[in-house]
Amino acid sequence: LVWNQLELEQTEALLIENLKHHVLQLRQRYQLIRKSLAQLRAESVSAHQDFEVHLSVPHRALALIRRLHEDWPKWMVYLNATKAGAGQIRVAKELRQRLPKREDLIKAASDVHGLQIIHNLVPQDPYFRQLNSRDCLALGKYLAHLKNNQHAKDWLKLSLKLYRASGESNKYKSIYKDSQHGNLLYHLGAAKYAQNPSDGDAVKLMAKAYELTPHDEHILAHAESVLEQRTYFDGCRGAFPIKSHHPSIHCRYQNERSDFTRLAPLKLEILSHDPYVAIYHDVLYDSEMQGLIDSTRRRMSRSMVQYEVRQIEISEQRTSNEAPFTEKYNPQLLKRISDRIKDMTGSDMMRSEVLSVVLYDLGGHHDLHVDYHDLYWNPLEYKDQTFGDREASVIFYLNDVADGGATVFPKLQLVMQPKKGSALMWHNLREWGEGDPRTQHAACPVLQGYKWVAVQWILQGARNAISPKDALGSRSAAVDRKKLF
Ligand SMILES: O=C(O)CCC(=O)C(=O)O
Ligand SMILES: [Fe+2]
Incomplete structure (x- = not known):
């Protein structure tokens, strides 16, 4: 057998390279652990002479x-991930059983807060100077959980200050991967928001x-809903950008559906083609x-909400009264109204839900929601709904609202x-029956x-009850559009 000498030399070079890489990694780990150890030692109680006295301080x-x-x-995770020595991993595993639990942390936080209140201390008080950024974050989270947002905010602000001052971000980066910075900003933002949603x-x-x-699910879900909520408030305050459309493109008479509309054509203003949203004036x-x-x-009674199948409840998210x-x-x-709705939408009200008259008092509102149940994705859960999902919504405004x-x-x-006598109509579903999340909407507080x-x-x-040519749907919107141009 004749060996290819060149190939062998290359192989050897790669092996050496590989080992060198391993040494580099080990050196990095070594440096990280050594630096951290110094810090951990400094923080640990055993560094203090009389640690019983030391620990009696909350x-x-x-x-x-x-x-x-x-x-x-x-x-522990770090040791495992870096395949530390089997001995160290075993010891760490044994010690893990002895670590304090969530209840212990909560009790400790509550003791510190108790002391803070009795002596009326601010987090910056020299008394608390040994707490680091992570300790302050833990206190802030605990207080936010108790809805004591003012104190939570104070601790979180201090935590942020210490975090920035200490360069902690670099020190523990590879071990405490939970992104302390992101968590801090999130909790500080959430506490401020809880105090004042328009902050x-x-x-x-x-x-x-x-x-x-x-990647943090918890932050993701809450931040998203807050940001959404924010745009809802912007809308209520009238802060959406003004759209300038030529009225002739968006307004027209609708007179083709019945004798009534031939005599009294409906005044239709299209606000959006996709999804279809329109106003009927003086309807x-x-x-x-x-x-x-x-x-x-x-006959009015408190409105309910349904966020889950078979779970209908009273909620602060919808504060109105209504009657069928x-x-x-x-x-x-x-x-008369049923005929009018047929003229507007081409649909048979008798095969729809019962018309509901709703009264919002001062402050009454209905938070962000969609009207559809999303039967498209949950066909079995709603199998009793013979007539399907809520294809369209019509809101008749029965009075002018002062503000x-x-x-x-x-x-x-x-x-x-709201404008007395007008109706807002929109399509909740895509052409194929799937709910359209862009139709998410809210009724601002009165x-x-x-x-x-x-x-x-x-x-x-x-819709199926009516002849196809009258069919409701964006199909008719599309036709409208062609007619207009
Ligand atoms: O009252 C409004 O303006 C909207 C009502 C609404 O969205 C609903 O009842 O589902
Ligand atoms: Fe709605």
Whole structure:
């Protein structure tokens, strides 16, 4: 056998390179652990002569418990991940059983906070000077959990200051991978937000945290909902950019559907083609609106929400009262409104949900939500819904609201201020029946006066009851569009 000498030499060079790489890695680890050890020793109680006296001070106990509860398990992971010596791993595993638990940390934090209150101390008090950034973060999280947002904020601010001053970010980077910085900003932002949802700083902090720790599910979910909530408030305040469309493109008469519309064409204004959102101006008569209010005002009860199948509940997210308006109260009026809805949408109200008259008092609102159940993805859970999902929503505004009470669509940057006699109509589903998240919307709090609306959800089955040419759907919107250009 003749060996290829060159190849062998190359192989040997690679082996040497590989070993060199291993040595480099070991050296890096060695340096990291050595630096950390010095720090850990300095923090540890055994460095103090009389450690029983030392530990009788609550904040020192907190620091110790926190280190053992939060930091040491991470060293354990580190030892495992870096395939440290089997002996060290075994010892660490045994010691792990003895580490303090969450309850211990909470008790320690509560002791420190108790002391803070009794002596009326600020976190910056020299008394607390031994607490490091991570200890302050633990206290901040504990207090935020108790909804003591002011104190949580104070501790988190100090934590951030210490974090920045100590360069802790670099020191423990590879071991404490939980992104202390992102966590800190998140908790500080969340505490500020809880105190004052319109605090712009709070939202900025949370957005930054979200950027730093995109993998953290907890931060992700909350930050997203806060940022969404924020755009909802922007909408309520009228801060969406003004859209300038030529009215002729967006407004037209709709007179093709019935005798009624031939005599009294509906005034249609299209706000968005995709998803389809439109306003019908002056679509109800005063007498009709008065009839709806008179029939329901003494039968009102608190509105419910349904976030899960078979779970309907009262919620602070929807603070209105409502009553159904059905055949038995005023059959003539129901027929008129039902015909009007058919003229507007081409759909049969009888195969939809019951028309509901809703009253929002001062402060009454309905937080961000979508109207569809998403039957498309959960067909089995809602198998009793014979007529399908909520294809379209129609909101009739029955009075002018003195201030507030707009319907906002943050994702579409659309706002509709209630106008007596008008109706807002939109399609909740995509053409293939899937819920369209862009239709997420909210009813802003009423700031002055009250707000009456009548809500009609049109189910998918209602459309099938009508001949296809009248079909509801973005198909007709698409036709509208072609006609217009
Ligand atoms: O009252 C409004 O403006 C919107 C109501 C609404 O979105 C609903 O009832 O689902
Ligand atoms: Fe809604």
